[in-house]
Amino acid sequence: MKGLKVYVDDELERHFRKVAMEVYGYGRGSISRAVEDAMRRWLSEYEILEGIEIPEDPIKAVRGMLKHVKKSGVELQHEVRRIRARKAI
Incomplete structure (x- = not known):
């Protein structure tokens, strides 16, 4: 497993941590699981949208x-x- 260091807005980080712990529990690894889930969803959505052709006219x-x-x-x-x-x- 690789580590990834990112910089986000303080309020976004606080809210993300709060929700991640509510969803995945307050144990070790809950933030990592939430980030992995968010990244997988974002990639999936991006790949779907990438396949859509927008007509010129x-x-x-x-x-x-x-x-x-x-x-x-x-x-x-x-x-x-x-x-x-x-x-x-």
């Missing part, structure tokens, strides 16, 4: 996607408003 990428829909844009907006209102109840 987003408008061109979505143009024509709704041409099979028979309703107008205004009708779709009203329908969405009704759906959201029902979900809020």
Whole structure:
């Protein structure tokens, strides 16, 4: 196992230690386990996002996607408003 020395904001470090100990316990190694978990999650998220291609022209990428829909844009907006209102109840 390797050691890694990092410098972070004091408040972030205090909060991280507190939460790490609540999650992994107050025993030896809880901070290391929390850091490993955080690093693995960050790497996983980064690798997923790295694989996503962002189109050069987003408008061109979505143009024509709704041409099979028979309703107008205004009708779709009203329908969405009704759906959201029902979900809020």
